[in-house]
Amino acid sequence: MQLTKTIGIKALxxxxxxxxxxxxxxxxxxxxxxxxxxxxxxxxNQEPLIGATIYVEEFKTGTATDVNxxxxxxxxxxxxxxxxxxxxxxxxHQQIDVTGRLQLVYNLEKESLHxxxxxxxxxxxxxxxxxxEMSVEKMKIQEVRKIPALFGxxxxxxAIQLLPGVQSTSExxxxxxxxxxxxxxxxxxxxxxxxYNASHIMGxxxxxxxxxxxxxxxxxxxxPVAYGGRLSSLLNVRVKEGNNEKWHGTGxxxxxxxxxxxxxxxxxxxxxxMMAGRLFNAQLYLAGMQSVNSxxxxxxxxxxxxxxxxxxxxxxxxxVSLNLYNGWDAFNQKDFKFGxxxxxxxxxxxxxxSDEVASKFTFYYSRYGYQTTMEFDEASGMLWDSHINDYxxxxxxxxxxxxxxxxxxxxxxxxxRFYPGMIEPVGDQSIFDPYELFPNSAIExxxxxxxxxxxxxxxxxxxxxxxxxxxxxxxxxxxxxxTDHEVVDSTNYSNGDVYNVFQGLxxxxxxxxxxxxxxxxxxxxxxxxxxxxxxxxxxGGTPFDIWVASNQNIQxxxxxxxxxxxxxxxxxxxxxxxGELYYKKMDHTIDFKDHAQLYLNRxxxxxLRMGDSxxxxxxxxxxxxxxxxxxxxxxxxxxxxxxxxxxxxxxVYNSPYDKPHDIDFVANYQLNDRWxxxxxxxxxxxxxxxVPSGFYEQDNVLQLYYKEGTRNKARMPAYxxxxxxxxxxxxxxxxxxxxxxWNFSIYxxxxxxxxxxxxxxxxxxxxxxxxxxxxxxxxxxxxxxxxKF
Numbered sequence: 001m002q003l004t005k006t007i008g009i010k011a012l013x014x015x016x017x018x019x020x021x022x023x024x025x026x027x028x029x030x031x032x033x034x035x036x037x038x039x040x041x042x043x044x045n046q047e048p049l050i051g052a053t054i055y056v057e058e059f060k061t062g063t064a065t066d067v068n069x070x071x072x073x074x075x076x077x078x079x080x081x082x083x084x085x086x087x088x089x090x091x092x093h094q095q096i097d098v099t100g101r102l103q104l105v106y107n108l109e110k111e112s113l114h115x116x117x118x119x120x121x122x123x124x125x126x127x128x129x130x131x132x133e134m135s136v137e138k139m140k141i142q143e144v145r146k147i148p149a150l151f152g153x154x155x156x157x158x159a160i161q162l163l164p165g166v167q168s169t170s171e172x173x174x175x176x177x178x179x180x181x182x183x184x185x186x187x188x189x190x191x192x193x194x195x196y197n198a199s200h201i202m203g204x205x206x207x208x209x210x211x212x213x214x215x216x217x218x219x220x221x222x223x224p225v226a227y228g229g230r231l232s233s234l235l236n237v238r239v240k241e242g243n244n245e246k247w248h249g250t251g252x253x254x255x256x257x258x259x260x261x262x263x264x265x266x267x268x269x270x271x272x273x274m275m276a277g278r279l280f281n282a283q284l285y286l287a288g289m290q291s292v293n294s295x296x297x298x299x300x301x302x303x304x305x306x307x308x309x310x311x312x313x314x315x316x317x318x319x320v321s322l323n324l325y326n327g328w329d330a331f332n333q334k335d336f337k338f339g340x341x342x343x344x345x346x347x348x349x350x351x352x353x354s355d356e357v358a359s360k361f362t363f364y365y366s367r368y369g370y371q372t373t374m375e376f377d378e379a380s381g382m383l384w385d386s387h388i389n390d391y392x393x394x395x396x397x398x399x400x401x402x403x404x405x406x407x408x409x410x411x412x413x414x415x416x417r418f419y420p421g422m423i424e425p426v427g428d429q430s431i432f433d434p435y436e437l438f439p440n441s442a443i444e445x446x447x448x449x450x451x452x453x454x455x456x457x458x459x460x461x462x463x464x465x466x467x468x469x470x471x472x473x474x475x476x477x478x479x480x481x482x483t484d485h486e487v488v489d490s491t492n493y494s495n496g497d498v499y500n501v502f503q504g505l506x507x508x509x510x511x512x513x514x515x516x517x518x519x520x521x522x523x524x525x526x527x528x529x530x531x532x533x534x535x536x537x538x539x540g541g542t543p544f545d546i547w548v549a550s551n552q553n554i555q556x557x558x559x560x561x562x563x564x565x566x567x568x569x570x571x572x573x574x575x576x577x578x579g580e581l582y583y584k585k586m587d588h589t590i591d592f593k594d595h596a597q598l599y600l601n602r603x604x605x606x607x608l609r610m611g612d613s614x615x616x617x618x619x620x621x622x623x624x625x626x627x628x629x630x631x632x633x634x635x636x637x638x639x640x641x642x643x644x645x646x647x648x649x650x651x652v653y654n655s656p657y658d659k660p661h662d663i664d665f666v667a668n669y670q671l672n673d674r675w676x677x678x679x680x681x682x683x684x685x686x687x688x689x690x691v692p693s694g695f696y697e698q699d700n701v702l703q704l705y706y707k708e709g710t711r712n713k714a715r716m717p718a719y720x721x722x723x724x725x726x727x728x729x730x731x732x733x734x735x736x737x738x739x740x741x742w743n744f745s746i747y748x749x750x751x752x753x754x755x756x757x758x759x760x761x762x763x764x765x766x767x768x769x770x771x772x773x774x775x776x777x778x779x780x781x782x783x784x785x786x787x788k789f
Contacts, residue, residue, distance in 0.1 A: 033074040033403070036096070037355050038104030040065050040084060046244050049108060050215065051138065052086035053127055061457070064127065066398075072355060074403045084108065128576045128623075129567050132452055132462040132512050134522040135221035135580060137163045141213045146668040146678045148725035148745040150204065152254045152782030156216055156237065157198060157206035162664045162680060164619035164634035165220050165582075167657065170687070171719070171756045171776050173203035177657035178220050179584055180615030180640030181232030184534030184547075185557075188235045191309070191323045193344040196368035196388060196547065200280065200303045200329055203542075207327045207342060211250045211261035212276035212307040214240035221561045221582060222524040225450045225464035225508045226396060226410060231530045231559040231586060239309050239323060242272030254784035256280055266310075276307040300332040303341075319350045329543070340370035340543040356400040366390040369419075370543050373426065381426030384600075388547050389417040408464075409449035416442045416532060420546050421600045437602055440476040442549045444531055445469040450508070462510040470531040472500040472551050481553060485593075485606040502556050504529055519568040530557040533590055535598045535608075544599060553605040555588040576623040582616065589613040591644050594706075611644030613655060631667035638662070649708030654688040656712065661685045678725035686719065688712035692760060695769050702762050702769070716758060717773075722749040740787040747780040 040052040048069020055062035056073070058080050065071045075098050085091040089108040096102065137160065144159040150172060157174040160166050169175035175183045188195045190208070198207050219234040227234050240263070247264030263274035282301040310322040328341035346364035353359070369387025374380060394412035401407055420437035450464025472478075474493030478500075482488050493499045510524035533554065536545040550556045565580035588610050592598070596607040617638025624631060640655040647653070663683040670676045691714040692704040725745040732739050748754075753775040761772050 033076055034098050034100055034102070035355060036073040036075060036098065036102045036104065038071055038102075038106065039069050040071065040086065040106045040108060041069055042089075043107035043109045047214070047241055049086050049089070050238075051127070052084065052089075052106075052108070055083040055085070057081040057083060064131075068350070072400055126518060126569050126573050128573075128578070129518060129520045129569055130512070130514060132460050132510055132522075133219075133222055134510065134512075134524050134565050134567075135165075135219065135563055135582070137166075137218040137220070138215070139218075140215050141210055144213075144216075145210060146676070146725070146727075147666060147680055148678055148723035148747065149782075150747045150777075151256050151780060152743060152745050152784040153205055153257055154210040155206050156208050156210065156213060160216070160218050160235070162634075162666055162682065163218065164580075164621050164636045164662075164664070165617070165638075166218070167636075167659055167662055167684060169657065170203070171754050174199040174206040175203055178218075178233035179561075179582060179617065180613075180638060180655055180657050181559075181584075181586075182534070182657070183536070185230050185232035185530060185559075186235060187227060187230035187233070188237070190237050190325055190344055191239050191346055192348070192362050192394065193323070193325070193346050193364040193366050193392075194229075194390060195342055195344060195366065197340065197342060197543065197545070199543075200305075200327070201301075205280070205303075207305055207325070208237060209259055209261070209276050209278040209305045209307060211252070211259055211278075212239050212274070214238045221526060221563050221584070222510055223508070223526060223528060225448045225466045225506070226408065226412075228412075228446050228448075228466050228468050228506060228528060229414075229444060229530060229532070231528050231557055239307060239325075240274055241309060241311050242266075242274040244269040244272050248789065250786070250788040252784050252786040255782040256282065261307075270313040272311045274307070274309040276305075278305040280304070298334045300330070303327065303329040317352045321348045321350075322346075323348075335374065335376045337373040338370070338543075339372075341368070343367045358398050360396045362392075362394045362396075364390075364392045366392070375426055378427055378429035379431045381430040382432045383424045383426055384421065385419070385424075386421045386544075386546060387419050389419075391415040391417075404454040406452045407450070410447075412446040414444040416444065416549065418442075418547060418549060420548070420604075423600065435600070437600065438477045440549060441473045442531070443471045443473055445471075458514045460512050460514075462508075464508050466506040466508070467503070468506060468529055468531075469501065469503040470550060470556065471498050472549060473498055478551055478553070479603055479605060481606050487603055487606065500551055502529075502531060502550060504556075504558070518570070518573075519566070521564070521566055523562075523564045525560075525562045528559045528561075530559075533557065535592075535604060537592065537596065537598060546598070546604075548604060551605070554590070554608060555610060557589060558587040560585050574625050576621075576625070578619075578621050580619045582619070584615045586613045586615075589642055589644065591642060591647055593647065609644050609646045611642060611647070613640070613642040613644075615640040615655075628670040629667065631665075633665045634663070636662040648711040651709040651711075654712040656688055658688055658712070659685040674729045674731070676727045676729075678727070679723065681720070681722045683718065683720040686715035686717050686755070689714050689716055689758060695760070695762075702760070704760060716755045719754045721747075721752055721754065723747050724749050737789045738787065739789070740785065743784040743786060745782050745784075747782070748777055749779060751779040753778065 040049045042049055050065060052065045053062055054071050063071050063073055077098055079097050082094045082096060084106045086108055089110055092106055144156050145154050147159050149155055149158060161168045161176050165179050167177050169177055169183055178186060188198050215238050217236045223234045242263035244265050249262045251260035257278060257280040259278040261276035266273045280303045305327040308324040313319045323346045325344040328339060330339045344366045346362055348360060348362040350360045367389050372384040374382050392414040396410040399407040419439050423432055423435040425432045446466055446468045448466040452462045454460045474497035475495045476493050477490055479487050479490045506527045506529055508526040512520050512522045514520045531550045532547050534545050534547055561584040563580055563582040565578060567578045569576050589612060591609050592607055593609055617636060619636050621632055621634040639660060640658040641652050642655050643652045666680040668678045690706060690711050693707040694705040696703050728742045730740050755773045756776045757774045759772050760769055762769055
């Protein structure tokens with residue numbers, strides 16, 4: 001709903017924090033306790049370990065480290081036994097005598113000498129049961145590296161597609177759908193900077209170099225109140241920091257790419273630098289194909305990724321960080337050139353006021369764009385350019401009020417600048433005239449506050465609210481449409497004019513009730529709003545997709561999602577079982593009319609149609625964590641449909657991302673000190689499709705006829721695939737830092753020809769119409785050599 005007045009934000013925030021005041025002065029808060037603060041780090045590279053657990057055996061409770069590897073406990077005077085643990089690291093035990101404030105530092109040692117460090121400790125804590133978050137998947141890069149990959153290229157996007165509730169949008173694509181949501185409803189961050197296209201080579205690879213990635217978190221519904229702007233999910237990817245003691249390097253040479261990473265101290269142990277690069281060059285592959293297909297002569301295809309991160313600790317209270325990502329794809333032919341890519345850079349300052357209060361200030365810039373040059377002859381010379389720029393700032397504060405309350409609040413602002421498309425003639429003889437879709441701008445604001453409150457020993461609540469504002473800002477031109485979506489006139493706005501405002505509250509709440517040490521029940525509710533949208537006719541996404549802002553013609557999308565789940569650990573936490581039920585209702589869902597023209601169209605608003613959609617389902621997962629065997633099996637049963645009155649004759653139809661059944665199996669087995677085996681198998685219902693109701697010819701061209709009410713009523717054949725991987729760890733020579741391994745993988749091991757598209761053609765001899773299936777990949781073997789020093 002469009003609003004023309006604002007509400008009192010100060011009053012809103014004051015009301016929120018007054019609601020917390022009933023917890024501040026309870027009798028328990030005045031009990032005599034002493035602070036035990038500390039840090040848990042990797043013994044080898046001195047990087048902080050995020051999410052490591054400190055368990056107090058006497059109280060049967062504990063805490064986990066934050067993004068800096070730090071933790072804080074408050075305990076009464078006495079002696080206590082602590083258990084310090086983290087996935088893939090040896091668990092430590094220590095007895096402490098609390099008589100006053102303590103400062104502790106734990107250096108955890110990795111469990112295995114294997115290069116990829118995937119062995120999971122048998123004494124892993126029951127964080128799966130006790131943490132307040134649900135609908136969240138956390139993965140360390142060490143886990144991702146063990147999964148067999150397409151062309152042997154380890155990919156975190158491909159890894160999350162194997163999680164319950166997450167599905168690939170098409171064969172081999174880096175696009176993903178979360179609980180039936182669109183691709184553009186996923187907020188993808190790299191060190192807090194949004195990325196608008198996380199794909200390379202038409203989606204076959206993601207932009208994340210696994211050597212530069214530290215870990216990732218995927219929120220499928222219970223999105224933290226600090227983040228907004230997308231409906232379905234948050235994928236938060238953290239880049240590794242440099243080692244502050246000595247220089248380290250990692251890298252690999254694969255079937256199609258080469259990558260390298262180097263990190264270490266700069267000047268002294270207060271400053272660290274990490275640099276990483278990856279290059280894909282298809283020239284060797286294309287050279288072999290050119291002898292078969294002469295059309296490939298002169299074709300060039302490559303992409304690259306560059307990552308850099310500079311950290312400097314000014315003192316114990318101040319740390320600054322500079323981060324950079326740049327990636328680009330290029331396809332070059334004699335008369336045609338095409339390129340697209342991302343730039344993401346940020347500067348952050350972490351300031352700790354005390355052991356209980358900290359603030360983080362972040363400034364960032366993000367850009368995604370593509371450019372095409374065509375010059376088949378003198379008359380056809382043309383340059384096509386499109387991009388989107390973001391300039392952002394966010395302030396995040398954390399207050400550890402007491403052992404029962406952790407308050408977070410902050411503010412964010414993003415200035416969006418959209419350049420939908422521009423054509424310029426190339427050469428004096430070009431038949432093209434200069435043409436530009438009007439650039440436009442918008443500002444997106446957000447203010448939030450939340451609290452994690454331990455109400456009793458068994459019940460913990462997490463509640464908060466986000467207030468978001470979206471403003472269209474001039475200069476700009478907005479077209480006005482009649483009820484038939486025809487342009488009637490336009491309105492021009494001057495530089496700086498705020499000509500449209502949307503705003504609204506986004507409450508989020510969650511609860512966990514611990515039945516016992518090994519089981520709990522969790523529930524959550526969240527409302528999210530999305531103000532910018534991707535215009536695409538492809539479910540898998542393409543580099544040519546453009547982003548459009550909400551305005552007088554396009555309402556913001558709004559989602560309400562509720563979920564409840566049961567979580568249970570077995571056999572000393574070596575089995576982690578979970579089951580979740582969810583229901584998601586989405587208002588102002590965007591779809592496109594039949595035969596919509598999305599590119600270089602000034603009247604793109606008239607191509608959009610809006611309505612409602614809903615998604616519901618059940619997700620089941622069983623993880624197993626043994627000394628030599630680990631992995632998971634999951635099953636998702638779901639349904640996603642749309643109800644848009646002006647599409648499909650007003651009949652409810654299946655979403656393009658509706659896949660009722662999805663099964664994923666992932667397992668890694670350490671055969672011995674040198675060899676390890678990995679396998680994954682996936683099964684998913686076929687993608688919805690529309691089957692033509694009839695055929696006819698016009699000017700000797702086959703035309704398809706579709707009846708209203710038949711959109712997405714049929715399905716492609718079911719998708720399933722088996723991938724295998726085998727890793728050989730070369731013995732490490734005594735006194736040498738160099739370690740290496742060989743990885744052999746097979747993608748689509750039993751050579752399943754999964755349908756990528758289905759087209760209808762006419763047999764000229766029999767005049768019969770037949771369906772032709774197109775598939776992308778048969779069986780694909782690959783070899784990769786990895787190293788580190």
